Amino acid sequence: MSTDILVGIDGSENSESAFEWALDEAGFRGARVRAVLTWTYLGQSGSKLGPLATEVDAQNLLVEIVDRVAGDRAELVDAVTVNDLPAAGLLDQAASGVAMVVVGSRGLGGVKGLVLGSVSRTMVERSPVPVVVVPDRVKD
Numbered sequence: 305m306s307t308d309i310l311v312g313i314d315g316s317e318n319s320e321s322a323f324e325w326a327l328d329e330a331g332f333r334g335a336r337v338r339a340v341l342t343w344t345y346l347g348q349s350g351s352k353l354g355p356l357a358t359e360v361d362a363q364n365l366l367v368e369i370v371d372r373v374a375g376d377r378a379e380l381v382d383a384v385t386v387n388d389l390p391a392a393g394l395l396d397q398a399a400s401g402v403a404m405v406v407v408g409s410r411g412l413g414g415v416k417g418l419v420l421g422s423v424s425r426t427m428v429e430r431s432p433v434p435v436v437v438v439p440d441r442v443k444d
Contacts (some may be wrong), residue, residue, distance in 0.1 A: 306333040306401040306402050306403060307322065307333060307334070307336070308335060308336050308337070308338045308382075308401075308402045308403060309322050309326045309329055309330050309333070309336070309337050309338070309402065309403060309404050309405075309406060309425045310337075310338045310394070310397055310398055310402040310404065310406065311325075311334055311337055311338070311339050311340065311406040311407070312340055312341075312342070312365055312394050312405070312406070312408070312423065313328040313339050313340060313341045313369055313406045313407075313428075314342075314348070314352070314390065315341075315351060315352035315353075315365060315369060316408065317408075317440075318408030318409060318438070318440050319407075319408045320369065320373050320408075321404045321408055321438050321440070322407055322408035322436075322438040323339060323369070323374070323389050323406075323439045324336075324371050324373060325406055325436065326339075326406040327373075327374055327380065327381075329404075329406070329425045329436075330380055331377070331380075333403075335380075335403065336380055336381070336382060337374075337380055337381045337382070338352050338381075338382045338397065338402060339366065339369070339370055339381050339382070339383050339384065340384045340385075340386055340389070340393065340394060340397050341362055341365065341366040341369075341383075341384070341385050341388045342385075342387075342388050342389065342390045342392075342393035342394065343359075343361075343362040343385060343386070343387060344357075344359055344387065344389060345387075346359065348349050348389070348390065350366055353365060359385060359387065360396060362385040362387075363383075363385050366384075366385055367383060371381050381386045384397065385425065390424070391423045391426040391427065391430075392412060394407070394423065394427060395426070395427070395430055395431065398427075398431045398432055398433055399432055402433055402440050403433060403434075404433055404434050404435070404436060405427055405431050405433060405434070405435045405436070406435075406436045406437075406438060407423060407424045407427050407435065407436075407437055407438070408424070408437070408438050408440070409424050409438065409439050409440055425435045
């Protein structure tokens with residue numbers, strides 16, 4: 305089994321918090337971080353990629369996020385783009401041999417969360433490995 309830590313990235317502040325957490329945990333464990341950005345040609349709610357995004361658009365966004373968030377720890381990161389819906393793409397990656405999955409929580413909750421579904425909830429319920437859900441940052 306790999307020691308990699310898989311983290312879902314979508315460009316939101318919450319996913320960046322999850323990415324920072326995964327980087328810190330990887331440092332403690334001596335592991336690598338697999339930063340995964342899922343995308344579709346139709347776009348996704350909350351993503352910085354709009355409709356008709358391409359693989360190149362997804363790769364460029366992920367590289368920009370890795371450079372900005374990881375900084376001098378970027379050498380610990382394997383950047384992966386996946387053309388799929390977020391939960392399905394992350395579940396496929398989780399099944400490919402990682403030690404843990406880290407996702408951010410958008411805090412939708414309540415009825416809105418039930419109507420829209422939740423990537424973090426799906427990951428907790430269906431992931432073959434442990435999942436850490438990093439909560440939204442408290443705003444001052």
